[in-house]
Amino acid sequence: MANAAILCVDDESIILESLNEQLEKCFGPDYLYETAESAEEGLEIIEELIKDEIKILIIVADWLMPGMNGDEFFIKVHEKYPSIVKIMLTGQANEGAINRAKEHADLFAVLYKPWSEDELFNIIKSGLGKNE
Amino acid sequence: MKNLQLRSKLIIGITLVFVIIIICLIIIRFNIIILIAGYFLSIIIITAITTPHSRQIKIISEALNKLIDNDYSVKIPASRSDELSAITTGFNSMYNQVKEAHEALIESRKKYEKLVDDLEEEYIFYSKSQSGKLLTVSSSVKTILGYDSDEFIKKRESLYTNNPVNKKAKEHERKTLEGKQQPKYTVELLSKKGEPHTLEISEVPIYDEINQLVSIEGVAQDITKGKIAEDLIKEQEEKYSLLFNKASDFVFLYEINDNSKPGKFLEVNDYTTQKLGYSQDELIKMSPADLTAVNFLDDSSKEDHLMENSKFERIWESKDGTLLNVEISSHNFRIQDRNVAIAIARDITERKRVEEEIRYVNEELINQKENLEALIDNLTQTQEQLVQSEKMAALGQLIAGVAHEINTPLGAIKASIGNLNNSLDIALNELPALITRHTTEELKLFIKILELSNHGIPNISSREKRKYRKEIAKVLSDNNIDSPNIVADIFIYLHIFEKYNEIIDLFKSKKSLEILNSAKNFASIQKNTYTILLAVEKATKVVFALKKYVHKDVAGEKVPTDIIDGIETVLTLYHNQLKQGIDVVKNYDELPKVSCYEDEMNQVWTNLIHNAIQAMDYKGVLSISTKNKGDHVFISFADNGSGIEKDIQEKIFEPFFTTKKQGEGSGMGLDIVKKIIEKHDGKITFKSEIGKGTEFNIYLPLK
Structure with missing residues (x-):
C-alpha cells in the first residue's frame, strides 16, 4: 500500500473530482490522492496522514477559498512541514499572496486554472523529484 | 354818535374853510369891486342929491350888509329917481350873480360832503397840533379800526404793531412835524379786534399868514385788504422764486420760435447756472438745443426741438465738457403774445449710471x-x-x-x-x-x-x-x-x-x-461528463450575472425590474468574496416589479453588499430582506461588522468621504447610492452600532 500522498485543496468539488482523477491517471497507484474542500480540512488531513505514517509529498491548493486562503494555508503547513512541496492552483493570481507564499512557504510553483494536463504532470513530477 | 358826527362835521367844516376861503377870495374880490363901485356911487349920490336919496341908499346899504352876511332874502324896490334906479338895477344884477354863485357853492359842498361820506369807509381824516398831538379824528375810525374817535386819540400810541414799517412811519411823522412835506407812507395799527391794519398816510402841514406851522392835516387810508393781497402775491412770488432758484433740478424758461423750435433761454434758475457752468448772461444767449452734446446726437434727437408738453431725455454738455444725462419735461404756453416754454430738467446721470451698472450686473448675472x-x-x-x-x-x-x-x-x-x-x-x-x-x-x-x-x-x-x-x-x-x-x-x-x-x-x-x-x-x-455539465452551468451563471451587471439601460428608461433578481445577480458575482466566511441570510418577501433604472439599482446592491463585506472583513452574517408594503417596498442589508463611528455617521453619504484605504474605494459609493435612490423617489436610511454592525434600509415607492 502507498505510503506517500498528494493532497488537493479546493472549495470546488468539480475541481477536486477532476484533478484527483487526473493525478491518479498520471501517477498511478503509487500514491494516495487525498482531497480537502477547505484549508482547515486540509490541515486536518495532513495531521491524520502523518498519524497514519503516510508521507505527504505534494499539496496542490487553490488560493481563493472560504475561511483560510491558500497563501495562509501554505504558510501554516510550511511552519510545521517545510519539506512538503507546495503548488498553488488558482483561477486568479493575487500577486501579493503569491509573493507571500513564495517568501514564507517556499511555494514551489503556481498553476493557473484552466491548466493543461501536461503542465500539471510536469510540475508534479518535478515536485516529486525534488522530494526524492 | 352825535358827538362823532359833530366832530366829523367839524372836520368837514374845517376842510370846507379851504374851499370857502378860495371861493371867498373870488367873491371878496368881486365884492370889493362892488363896494368900490358902491362907494363911488355913494359919494356921487351924496354930493349930488344928498337927502332925497338917502332912504333908498340906506335900503341898498342894508341889503348889501345882509348880502355880505349871506342873506339873500332882501330885494330892493325900484326907485323913481334915475340915479338910484341905476344903482338899484346894478345892485340887483350883482345880487343875482352872488346868489347864483352861492347856490353853486352849496351844490358843490353837498357833492363834497357826499364824497367824504363815501370816503369814510376807507379814509380816516385827522388833524394834529404842531406838537404832533392828535386833535381830531374823523368818525370813520370806528368803521375802519373799531375805535371811537376819543378812544383812538387816547390809545393811538399803544396801537402801533411791531412791524418794521412803523419805525419808518415814526420817522416820517417826525419830519412832517419839522414842516417837511413827506411822501405817502404806511403804518400798521391794531384794530379793536386785535387785527393789524395797514394804513397809508398822507399828511399836509398847515401854516398861518406868517408861515408859522399851525397844524397838520392828515388822511389815512386803510389798505389792509390790498396789502394782504399784495403780501400774498409777494409771498407767492417769493415762494415761486425760491422754488425756481433753489430747486435742485434745472428749471428754465425759453422762447419757442415761429418754427416751433426752441429759442433762447429767458430765465434760468441757480441750479442751471451752477450745474452747467454758464452764467445767466451766457445762457440767455443760448438755446436749450445748444446744450445737447453733439457727439451723442442720435437720429431721434438730431431734430432737437423740444416737443410740446413732452418728456424726453438728452445728453447735455456743460461748459467744462462734462456730459450730463437729463430728463426734460417741457410745457408750452403763451405769455404776452409770445410762445414760451417752461421746462424742468432732471440730472439723471447717476440714475443712468446705476441703470447701466444694473444692466451690466444683469448681463454678468446672465453670463x-x-x-x-x-x-x-x-x-x-x-x-x-x-x-x-x-x-x-x-x-x-x-x-x-x-x-x-x-x-x-x-x-x-x-x-x-x-x-x-x-x-x-x-x-x-x-x-x-x-x-x-x-x-x-x-x-x-x-x-x-x-x-x-x-x-x-x-x-x-x-x-x-x-x-x-x-x-x-x-x-x-x-x-x-x-x-x-x-x-x-x-x-x-x-x-x-x-x-x-x-x-x-x-x-x-x-x-x-x-x-x-x-x-x-x-x-x-x-462522471466527467457530469462534471463538465456542472462546470458549464457554473460558468454560465457567472457570465450571465456579469452580462446582467454591465447591462446598459435601454435609452436610459425605467423598466419594470425584479429587485430580488438584481440582488441575486450581485450576490453571484460576489460569491467568491462571500464564500470566504460570510453567511448570507435571505429573508425575501415576494416583490412586484419596480419601475427603475435596472443598471443603477444593481449598482446600489453592489455598493451595499461590497461595503457590508468590507465592514465584516469577509467574515460574518449578511442579512438581506425584502418587504412588500403595498404601495412601497423595503429592502434592507444588515451586516454584523464593525459598525460606523458616531462622529462620521452623518458624513457617510457625502461624496468622496471614505474610511477605506487608498485604492479600495473612491468615497463615491454611498453618495451615488443615495442619489440613485432619490432619483427613484426613494429614501435610504441606516442605523449602526459600533461592534454590532450596520443596517441600511431602502424605501422605494411603487408609484
Whole structure:
C-alpha cells in the first residue's frame, strides 16, 4: 500500500473530482490522492496522514477559498512541514499572496486554472523529484 | 354818535374853510369891486342929491350888509329917481350873480360832503397840533379800526404793531412835524379786534399868514385788504422764486420760435447756472438745443426741438465738457403774445449710471447663470462619469473574483475532458474483452456496480468520504478481500458509500478488481461528463450575472425590474468574496416589479453588499430582506461588522468621504447610492452600532 500522498485543496468539488482523477491517471497507484474542500480540512488531513505514517509529498491548493486562503494555508503547513512541496492552483493570481507564499512557504510553483494536463504532470513530477 | 358826527362835521367844516376861503377870495374880490363901485356911487349920490336919496341908499346899504352876511332874502324896490334906479338895477344884477354863485357853492359842498361820506369807509381824516398831538379824528375810525374817535386819540400810541414799517412811519411823522412835506407812507395799527391794519398816510402841514406851522392835516387810508393781497402775491412770488432758484433740478424758461423750435433761454434758475457752468448772461444767449452734446446726437434727437408738453431725455454738455444725462419735461404756453416754454430738467446721470451698472450686473448675472448651467451640465456629466467609474471600480474588484469563478469551471472542464478521453479510450479498448472474457456472473457484477454508482456529485464532504473509505476498507479487509484500500478508493470514486454490502460477496472472485476497474472507466465517462455539465452551468451563471451587471439601460428608461433578481445577480458575482466566511441570510418577501433604472439599482446592491463585506472583513452574517408594503417596498442589508463611528455617521453619504484605504474605494459609493435612490423617489436610511454592525434600509415607492 502507498505510503506517500498528494493532497488537493479546493472549495470546488468539480475541481477536486477532476484533478484527483487526473493525478491518479498520471501517477498511478503509487500514491494516495487525498482531497480537502477547505484549508482547515486540509490541515486536518495532513495531521491524520502523518498519524497514519503516510508521507505527504505534494499539496496542490487553490488560493481563493472560504475561511483560510491558500497563501495562509501554505504558510501554516510550511511552519510545521517545510519539506512538503507546495503548488498553488488558482483561477486568479493575487500577486501579493503569491509573493507571500513564495517568501514564507517556499511555494514551489503556481498553476493557473484552466491548466493543461501536461503542465500539471510536469510540475508534479518535478515536485516529486525534488522530494526524492 | 352825535358827538362823532359833530366832530366829523367839524372836520368837514374845517376842510370846507379851504374851499370857502378860495371861493371867498373870488367873491371878496368881486365884492370889493362892488363896494368900490358902491362907494363911488355913494359919494356921487351924496354930493349930488344928498337927502332925497338917502332912504333908498340906506335900503341898498342894508341889503348889501345882509348880502355880505349871506342873506339873500332882501330885494330892493325900484326907485323913481334915475340915479338910484341905476344903482338899484346894478345892485340887483350883482345880487343875482352872488346868489347864483352861492347856490353853486352849496351844490358843490353837498357833492363834497357826499364824497367824504363815501370816503369814510376807507379814509380816516385827522388833524394834529404842531406838537404832533392828535386833535381830531374823523368818525370813520370806528368803521375802519373799531375805535371811537376819543378812544383812538387816547390809545393811538399803544396801537402801533411791531412791524418794521412803523419805525419808518415814526420817522416820517417826525419830519412832517419839522414842516417837511413827506411822501405817502404806511403804518400798521391794531384794530379793536386785535387785527393789524395797514394804513397809508398822507399828511399836509398847515401854516398861518406868517408861515408859522399851525397844524397838520392828515388822511389815512386803510389798505389792509390790498396789502394782504399784495403780501400774498409777494409771498407767492417769493415762494415761486425760491422754488425756481433753489430747486435742485434745472428749471428754465425759453422762447419757442415761429418754427416751433426752441429759442433762447429767458430765465434760468441757480441750479442751471451752477450745474452747467454758464452764467445767466451766457445762457440767455443760448438755446436749450445748444446744450445737447453733439457727439451723442442720435437720429431721434438730431431734430432737437423740444416737443410740446413732452418728456424726453438728452445728453447735455456743460461748459467744462462734462456730459450730463437729463430728463426734460417741457410745457408750452403763451405769455404776452409770445410762445414760451417752461421746462424742468432732471440730472439723471447717476440714475443712468446705476441703470447701466444694473444692466451690466444683469448681463454678468446672465453670463454667470449660463456659466453655472454649463458647470451643472459638466457636473452632471462628471457625476455620470463618476457613477460609471464607480461602477467600473466595483466591477474591477469583481473581475478578480469573476476570473476565478470562470477559470475554476474551465479548469474542471479541461481536466474532465482529459479524464473523459482517457476513460473512453480504455473503456473502448476493454469493451470486447469485457464482453468475451467475463462470465455472466462477472458481467452481472459489472452492471450492478454501474447501477450502484451515483453519477452526480453527492452532497457529501471529503471529510465524510474519508470516513466512508476507512469504513469500507475495514469491512473489505474483515471480509478478506484483496487490496481493500484500492477497492475502497474505487467505491468512493464511484460514490458507492453504503450499498457496497450488496456486492461485497462478489469480490471474492479473482477478477473482481479487474471488473471494478472496468466499471470505474465507464463510470468515469459519465462522471466527467457530469462534471463538465456542472462546470458549464457554473460558468454560465457567472457570465450571465456579469452580462446582467454591465447591462446598459435601454435609452436610459425605467423598466419594470425584479429587485430580488438584481440582488441575486450581485450576490453571484460576489460569491467568491462571500464564500470566504460570510453567511448570507435571505429573508425575501415576494416583490412586484419596480419601475427603475435596472443598471443603477444593481449598482446600489453592489455598493451595499461590497461595503457590508468590507465592514465584516469577509467574515460574518449578511442579512438581506425584502418587504412588500403595498404601495412601497423595503429592502434592507444588515451586516454584523464593525459598525460606523458616531462622529462620521452623518458624513457617510457625502461624496468622496471614505474610511477605506487608498485604492479600495473612491468615497463615491454611498453618495451615488443615495442619489440613485432619490432619483427613484426613494429614501435610504441606516442605523449602526459600533461592534454590532450596520443596517441600511431602502424605501422605494411603487408609484
